[in-house]
Amino acid sequence: MSQSGYTYTMSMSLIHQLPQKVQKELEKKSLLKVISGLNNFDVNSVTMISKAASLGGADMIDMACKPELIESITKVTSLPICVSAVEPALFVDAVNAGATLIEIGNFDSFYKKGIIFTAEQVLNLTKQTKELLPNIPLSVTVPHIITLDQQVDLAVKLVKEGADIIQTEGGTSSKPFSAGIQGCLEKSVPTLAATYAINQEFLNNSIDIHIMSASGLSQVTAPLAISCGASAIGVGSVINKLDDLVSMSTVVRGIKEKLEKPLIKKKSLNM
Numbered sequence: 500m501s502q503s504g505y506t507y508t509m510s511m512s513l514i515h516q517l518p519q520k521v522q523k524e525l526e527k528k529s530l531l532k533v534i535s536g537l538n539n540f541d542v543n544s545v546t547m548i549s550k551a552a553s554l555g556g557a558d559m560i561d562m563a564c565k566p567e568l569i570e571s572i573t574k575v576t577s578l579p580i581c582v583s584a585v586e587p588a589l590f591v592d593a594v595n596a597g598a599t600l601i602e603i604g605n606f607d608s609f610y611k612k613g614i615i616f617t618a619e620q621v622l623n624l625t626k627q628t629k630e631l632l633p634n635i636p637l638s639v640t641v642p643h644i645i646t647l648d649q650q651v652d653l654a655v656k657l658v659k660e661g662a663d664i665i666q667t668e669g670g671t672s673s674k675p676f677s678a679g680i681q682g683c684l685e686k687s688v689p690t691l692a693a694t695y696a697i698n699q700e701f702l703n704n705s706i707d708i709h710i711m712s713a714s715g716l717s718q719v720t721a722p723l724a725i726s727c728g729a730s731a732i733g734v735g736s737v738i739n740k741l742d743d744l745v746s747m748s749t750v751v752r753g754i755k756e757k758l759e760k761p762l763i764k765k766k767s768l769n770m
Contacts, residue, residue, distance in 0.1 A: 534735035555751025566596035604640025638664035668714035687720035698728025
């Protein structure tokens with residue numbers, strides 16, 4: 500889908516700087532990141548979400564970019580911390596406080612306020628972030644409000660600017676018409692479509708970069724994201740909407756178990 504016509508040359512990825520467990524899960528295409536929310540600064544809320552992530556077997560916790568919050572959470576979990584923001588300058592203190600991965604986006608919480616991010620803005624944020632922290636692994640979210648072709652083109656440009664992980668989104672724009680399993684499938688369509696389209700472009704251009712599908716995914720649809728080309732899954736609301744630790748950790752465990760099992764099992768032949 501890319502219209503640029505360039506031959507893409509990959510720079511050295513910084514994935515090797517992430518914890519070994521995170522690298523392993525990315526290679527296995529089974530990494531699970533639990534998202535507490537880019538604008539969630541409530542220590543009690545983030546603490547409960549982080550504990551649930553740990554108990555449920557998640558591989559990473561994604562939280563707001565606030566040093567004090569990071570320091571508090573490192574006391575209750577040993578999970579690697581990803582911090583999310585749309586202001587590059589905030590990442591510096593967050594890294595010093597213990598964050599191992601920085602992320603631009605996702606943008607879901609801003610859409611509700613009528614704030615949108617264009618492809619050019621995301622590209623500029625990426626450039627600014629790399630100038631500030633050139634040696635820190637970076638994940639960048641592709642906004643779903645632009646067309647699918649534009650999402651694909653932006654993903655390629657972000658890789659050229661040094662993004663180590665491309666994250667997709669789309670759950671907030673999806674309006675499921677059905678309940679139950681069918682509703683889960685309907686809600687996941689935007690991020691699954693973006694994941695598949697971006698992955699195909701990467702394959703066609705020999706771009707070896709991990710894709711993380713996020714926004715609108717659940718235990719039902721997480722394996723589908725992996726089938727579409729994702730190496731990792733980010734989940735937030737499906738866990739955060741619950742109000743007790745047991746229920747939250749149970750959902751996390753259920754999603755992680757789905758990621759660790761292939762969607763279609765190969766049958767062994769008895770000769």
